[in-house]
Amino acid sequence: MTNALTRHNICTILLGIAYILPIPLLSQSRDSLANNPNLFIQLAAQQLHWEEPARPTRIVGPVYFVGTRGLASYLITSFAGHILLNTGMPSSGPMIDSNIRALGFHPEDIRYILSGHAHIDHVGGHAYMKRVSGADIVIMEAEKELLESGGKTDFQYGAYPAFHFEAVKADHIVRDGDSIQLGDITMHALLTAGHTMGSTTWYFDVEDSARMYHIVCPDGTTINPGYHLSVNPSYPGIQQEYEQTFEGLSELKPDIWLSPHTDFFQFDQKRRAAEKEGVKAYVDPAGYRKRIAGELQKFKAAVLREQQQRQ
Ligand SMILES: [Zn+2]
Incomplete structure (x- = not known):
């Protein structure tokens, strides 16, 4: 088309x-x-309701949901300013901005804008939020080109206008194992490539009511329609990168896991439960293990299917 x-x-x-x-x-x-x-x-x-507004809410400690109905964006606040993780679609910028204000925070206080990966549904609002906040755009080295091209260098979708977003310049490059520090928050970057070449899982610890919570924002596992992993791979090494991603993600042990898509981690359900139970509703280490195991299963099946089709 x-x-x-x-x-x-x-x-x-x-x-x-x-x-x-x-x-x-x-x-x-x-x-x-x-x-x-x-x-x-x-x-x-x-x-998947990516462009519908949603009510913002506190998840745990200084971590807030500020995204749309289908796409999660997270605000992590600190005394030295805030971090914003993911900015949804190009239309999401104004929704995120007003969600942050509705919570009583100021978008101008955002210091860093992070992402899980540079597809239109997670960095579409980067340019808008950078204009509003003046924050530094942080990106994994292997994802820099994709972000700065506005999606035009994507290995799968570069030629398709529906995947293009407003290009934005990276201000701060991270590599596998690096971290971003702001106030009392330290966010660690784990390279979890495959879905894109520089997909990044962010993890960090926060305190809530004198208890520490380990938070993981897993990324990079999804296999989109048209991806080739094993036979005529979409890019050289994609299969091995997915394998490393699954290894890395299976070593993480979150109390709370937060995905870039709300349906990936049953956000609506957890949010409803949290109205009665509080933070406990989001504590879900078993759900994380199940999610990663399920994604690994899909990956193995996709590789097997390719190899069987070749024969
Ligand atoms: Zn994507």
Whole structure:
């Protein structure tokens, strides 16, 4: 599909596909989505509520959810200023800005803007939030080019306009094992490549009511429609990078895990439970292990499928 596609045509196709395919649509139409990345992003945004506003809330200690209904952004506050992790879609910037203000904080106090990986649904609002805050953009070295090209150098989606976002310059480069320190917060960067070449898992510790919580924001495990891992790999070494990512993630032992997509870690459910239980509702080490094991299973199945198809 080209960007010449009219709005009317897109609506007609969306309605057609929604009618034909059962829910969950996105997981049941991989082959067609692989051939049609522009449509893939349109459907995902619509069906996973990426561009709908959501109410901000405190999760634990100085960690707040400030994202949209489908895309998580996190504000981590400190006495020396704040850190913002992920900025959603290009339309998310104003929503994140007003969520931060609704919590009583000032976007101007953000010092660092971090991301899990540089796809349009997690760094789409970077340029907007940088203009609002003047914060430094922090990025993994291997992800710098993708961020600064506005998505145009993506190994899978570079040619597809629906994946492009406003390019933004990196101010601060991190490498595997580096950390970002602000006030009493130290966020560690673990390179978890595969989904993109510089996908990054951030982890850190926070205190809440005299108890410490280990927080992990896992990234890099998802295999998008059209990715090739083993046979004619999408980029050299992608399979090995995913393998290292799963090893690295399985060594982390979070009390609380926070994903870039709200549906990945049942945020709505946890948020509802937290109204009665407080922080306890978010403590979910078993859910983390289950998620990583499930993602590893999907990865192994995808590799096996490629190898069987070759024979
Ligand atoms: Zn992505």
